Amino acid sequence: MFGKLVCLLALAAGMLIADLPRLGGTGRGERLLYGALCAVVLYLAVIFVTDAPLPNLDMLFDRFQRPAELLVRRLNPAQS
Secondary structure, three states: OHHHHHHHHHHHHHHHHHHHHHHOOOOHHHHHHHHHHHHHHHHHHHHHHHOOOOOOHHHHHHHHHHHHHHHHHHHOOOOO
């Protein structure tokens, strides 16, 4: 866990060092989008570091798999 945390902190520091000077001259919308993306990255980083069984992107895609299959089956002209 310590190794993952060190790697994560190094990557986050590099990202912030590269992005913060450029972010100063942007508008409110760009900063809001950047913050939202950082929140998602932070959430996924917590899952990565702690190995917690929290919902992640795979679980989100699994939720939509069954409805997507039903939609494709319903729209398939070969089966109509």
